[in-house]
Amino acid sequence: MSHLRLILADQLSDSLSALADVEADDTVLMCEVMEEATYVRHHPKKIAFLFAAMRHFAAELSDKGLQVRYVTLTDPDNTGSLTGEVERATADLGLRQMIVTEPGEYRVCQMMESWHAKLGLTVEMRPDDRFLCSIDRFTRWASGKKQMRMEYFYREMRKSYHILIEQDGSPTGGQWNYDKENRKPPAKGLVSPTRIRHPQSAILKEVLALVGTTFPDHFGTLEPFHFAVTRAQALIELDDFITRILPHFGDYQDAMVQGEAFLNHSLLSSYINAGLLLPLEICRKAEAAYRNNHVPLNAAEGFIRQILGWREYVRGIYWLHMPDYADLNFFDAKRPLPAFYWGGSTAMACISEAVAHTREHAYSHHIQRLMVTGNFALIAGLDVKQVQDWYLSVYSDAYEWVEMPNTLGMALFGDGGLLGSKPYAASGKYIDKMSNYCAGCRYNPQEMTGKTACPFNALYWDFFARNRNKLEANQRLPFVYTTWDKFSPDRQTGIKDQAASVFSRMAQGLL
Ligand code: FAD
Ligand code: DLZ
Ligand code: SF4
Numbered sequence: 173m174s175h176l177r178l179i180l181a182d183q184l185s186d187s188l189s190a191l192a193d194v195e196a197d198d199t200v201l202m203c204e205v206m207e208e209a210t211y212v213r214h215h216p217k218k219i220a221f222l223f224a225a226m227r228h229f230a231a232e233l234s235d236k237g238l239q240v241r242y243v244t245l246t247d248p249d250n251t252g253s254l255t256g257e258v259e260r261a262t263a264d265l266g267l268r269q270m271i272v273t274e275p276g277e278y279r280v281c282q283m284m285e286s287w288h289a290k291l292g293l294t295v296e297m298r299p300d301d302r303f304l305c306s307i308d309r310f311t312r313w314a315s316g317k318k319q320m321r322m323e324y325f326y327r328e329m330r331k332s333y334h335i336l337i338e339q340d341g342s343p344t345g346g347q348w349n350y351d352k353e354n355r356k357p358p359a360k361g362l363v364s365p366t367r368i369r370h371p372q373s374a375i376l377k378e379v380l381a382l383v384g385t386t387f388p389d390h391f392g393t394l395e396p397f398h399f400a401v402t403r404a405q406a407l408i409e410l411d412d413f414i415t416r417i418l419p420h421f422g423d424y425q426d427a428m429v430q431g432e433a434f435l436n437h438s439l440l441s442s443y444i445n446a447g448l449l450l451p452l453e454i455c456r457k458a459e460a461a462y463r464n465n466h467v468p469l470n471a472a473e474g475f476i477r478q479i480l481g482w483r484e485y486v487r488g489i490y491w492l493h494m495p496d497y498a499d500l501n502f503f504d505a506k507r508p509l510p511a512f513y514w515g516g517s518t519a520m521a522c523i524s525e526a527v528a529h530t531r532e533h534a535y536s537h538h539i540q541r542l543m544v545t546g547n548f549a550l551i552a553g554l555d556v557k558q559v560q561d562w563y564l565s566v567y568s569d570a571y572e573w574v575e576m577p578n579t580l581g582m583a584l585f586g587d588g589g590l591l592g593s594k595p596y597a598a599s600g601k602y603i604d605k606m607s608n609y610c611a612g613c614r615y616n617p618q619e620m621t622g623k624t625a626c627p628f629n630a631l632y633w634d635f636f637a638r639n640r641n642k643l644e645a646n647q648r649l650p651f652v653y654t655t656w657d658k659f660s661p662d663r664q665t666g667i668k669d670q671a672a673s674v675f676s677r678m679a680q681g682l683l
Pocket of ligand 3: 519520521522523599600601603604609610613614615616617626627628
């Protein structure tokens, strides 16, 4: 019996479970739909990347002899939604049986589950085995644990896939984790290595024109556009990263440098998340580079930990706790997102820099996301839903399964500790240590109060003071409240007044 096999924009892998056992009389459905392109106002680079990658992938499937029904955004019959396109395709083709791979978002999963009742279809949903830990396996691992820790999950994954593990089962180099060697402040002269620029195909040029005219008011610049849009191009970037950049990845993983958006980061997340690259092949290549003496252990391990550890862990947390996870707001944070997240002016050099990278590249690296824009949102008590919508729309690698636990859980501690053990709150001193931003900023990271005091400083203490009832018992914050209590009443009042002044200037667009 013939089947309709749906492939979503982030499922562009030959090995996708929905494509296993595909028959010549099956039809593969791929569709560009307005509902998905606008449920948040995605960055134009993200939309262009996905549409171009989808079109190339569809062409590759056709070249292999598969029947592909590809619906472009401008198709006059396009209904504008995945459900509408599935209904139209099954009616046109006379098909009642569908095969899908589980989607990355709860919202889309609900949609697919509604197709049986709504459209009278039989929908077979297959696991997404591109991930290295299935949802069932993660649920079993989590079961009965009072407190989950990524580190222990990561060790299990290393053992399961035998990555950086010796014959006797011990971790390569004798340690599981070289995180301490990944946190060096930027060395003088640290710059981003040059990056590959792929030639623009005719397909990409057409998509760039379409996105430019259709989404002119979405935040972010469309061109210049250098993303890979095929697996072949993504593999070139992967190999280039492993050869030239991975050797230096470890040391400065947490560093930030004015004018340098990429430093030694891989820029591979968009490709992995869309399916152009597979996480296991990347981890194996990174391990091989270490075994061939091409990269140091702290670089290989630090990189593999992000993919085999964090990436799988956050996905597990998402599916374990959805749908309730989406409504958590531990600190009841509700302050509106200030205009400077959307490029409005701010004198805070660190924020301005992170937002500029975001606007230009649909990218900022992990420490900018966590310790600059995320940290500010945390200590200023910005509305958790507005913050999540921002992260989901502005980054080319963002899908809810990975964005939400990172934003709500890791950056905002909005899940009260389901993902991490303590809030990643930091004052301007941390940013000063890990970057060269402060030297060019109107504010001074050494000052707590006054007109030129770094806003992060007073907000940091105000955050802990106003959330004392929720955080005081946290064992991982031993010195915060003892230090606060040692401040004189005058100093405490001064800090609170300064925080109030920061909030007032922020509301007036004067920060
Ligand atoms: P590298 O630094 O080169 O790291 C290598 C790879 O490890 C990445 O490509 C990515 O696949 C994986 N990785 C690293 N950290 C994480 C993590 N915490 N969670 C999941 N995977 C990780 N990542 C996304 O892919 N999509 C998101 O929407 C996203 N939103 C984030 C929001 C916030 C608030 C924070 C703090 C982090 C977020 N991250 C997200 C995680 C991380 O910042 C990005 O994966 C990383 O910056 C991508 O750049 P890169 O490929 O150069 O990564
Ligand atoms: C993010 C996105 C965008 C911008 N456009 C489409 C689209 O037109 N068609 C499609 O199939 N998927 C799109 N996506 C991805 C989905 O919104 C959704 O985030 C993922 O498929 C969830 O796994
Ligand atoms: Fe950011 Fe404060 Fe440093 Fe300015 S002084 S760059 S606001 S941390």
